Amino acid sequence: MLEAIHLSKNFKGKKAVQDVNLYLGHGESVGLIGPNGAGKSTTISMISSLIKPTSGEIKLNGVNTITKPGEIRKILGVVPQELALYQELSAYENLHFFGSIYKMQGKELKDSIEQALEIVGLTDRQKDLVKTFSGGMKRRVNIAAALLHRPEILILDEPTVGIDPQSRNHILETVRMLNEKEGTTILYTSHYMEEVEQLCDRLYIMDHGEIIAAGTKAELLSILSTEDTFKLELSKLDGNFIERVRAIEGIRKVEAFQLQMKIIAKKGSNLISELVHLADQQHIQIINFQTETPSLEDVFLHLTGRTLRD
């Protein structure tokens, strides 16, 4: 449906985005994650036709949208990171203005506004000025303004930054509903890994202006699939026990702290029975035993050497 091919953007000689390839299939929900300054917003601005790429192509169903920006604008809704709203106008007045410049009028406009307000749950506050709203409510109006013309593709650029958990959940639910029930194609950027994990079928991981990994959640997690991590809490812990654990075949790393141990071993080493047996021999009781599955955050850490919020 929409593809970015070898997209690059330079600002005053500095490379903001380099050779990005990205694809959005019809009805898909795709996440674009990366830390602040990774180039996510610049990529989105290029895709949505607001800035021209230095090089590369953007195609919507085969049509070049760089030369024909009107093609993508017709079917695209963008929720920018900033609140692109008139603070001095009410929620209704904002939506009425943006709806009317989408050339909607009369009943069509009124129905669109009502529907958008209903989706974001602000029908009862529509007459209030935006400046009187909480951060979360403003973000919801920001989303409503992008839904007025019932876009086929919705791009959300960090729509949950700086808001309370309740509003955040509401926004996530709205996005999920738009994707699952309305069939809207979603491109969701965030530096909250758990949000994209919840919402997206596929992910692009971006850092320093480049896509460093892409795929489904399982595909990305498989990057870390060669190891298993175990955490043990013990009744007592001595040097002898630690040494004997280290000697077990397949163990790669053992860390001990007070009465806890973290063991990293080769995947499929099947260590549980050996560990239980060893503890029994040493008269040590295992109080707690956990197997840790790697998260996307771990994948990101593994790929970039830093966490998303660094």
Next chain:
Amino acid sequence: MRSFIKKDILMFWRDRKELITVLVLPVLLVFILNFAFAGLFNHDKKSTIDLQLAVVNQDKEAEALEQLNKKLMNEASLEEQEATALVEQAQHIQPVPLLFDFLENKDIKNLVTVHRLKEAEAVDKIKEGDLDAILIIPDGFTAESLYAAFVGKTPTVKLQYKLEQQTNNSSALNNIIQGFMYQLNYQFAIQTIAGAKEVEVTLPEGGFEEIGTGETFTMSQYFTITMGALFALFMVATAATKTGIEIRQQVFNRILLTNSHPMQFFIGKMVSTICLVFLQIIFVIIVSNLILNIFPDRSMTFWIGIAAMAVLFSFAMSGLAAVFTAIILRMNNIDASNGIFMLVILLFGIIGGNFVPIQMLPDWLQQIGEWTPNGLYLVMFTDWIQFEELSSLAKPSMLLIGFVILSTMAGLALFPKRGITK
């Protein structure tokens, strides 16, 4: 287009701070300035001038007609019959009594106390500080004035005005005397050309701002016009600054994403500026008039003219808004753009007579100032208040229309091309 205009007007209406600034502040300033400068400029109010003037009459009025007859025959080479006819006409005009009548009329009497003295006596009193100035009517003044008026030459014998020291009051009196002489010669010349058998001279009224037979242009009217225009300039800057905020808040990008042509945004700004400036100008005039009664007993034609000028000025301001909007879109830096706007407004304000009366500026600056939209507006208004003649509005109106066209074209030329917002 209507959506853009409605949005801009609504945004302005909701910005109470800005609304108070452009509506209440000019009226308040008109009110304050009117009282602060009333004593200094406004001759309608009680004057602070109290001038002690000695008038020394050395003219032999009884011999004046005989002297005139001789001068007409000897110097102007007229036949005796022609000279006699002119002398007969001249019998009806006596410049010296007219001057005394003028100095002792009601208006001048409030400003000047006249003492009829001999020259030596007057000089002594000046030295003692009892008098401020001496006006000497020299010998031959009547004959020379009449002769000069008949033959159209500058009189060789003139009133002599001597001061103890130059003050605002004494120079004001000098202006009054000069005004009298000018009026005397003017009336005389007019009636001679018209072939009147008897010459009647209309004495000028006292005061500083009397021009021809028009209405008086007062300081309160001046402040109303200039404050309205000055705050209209500020409103234009505010409209452009709001564009900057729209860019900063990404609203402009959202507008672009709707596939609306950016020109709609641009024209919307111009039209909303026309509406807002017109309402602001009219509000300031009406409220100032209600409080200070600055335009008493004026006709409906006068008010229609005022409204028409406000419309014209609003269009000129929309042209300026076009340039400012294009600059802020191009620069993409609100603070730097605001700095430029303030410089332009200060420049226009100063040379267009919004901060100080334009008459206080050097001639060359006055001439430049009359090319600014606010300067043109002031010229139009001043003429209309005094004369209510459409012909006097033609030139400034054309120049204002020219300003609208040129500034709109400049705005369009500076407006960023489609799709380029950064």
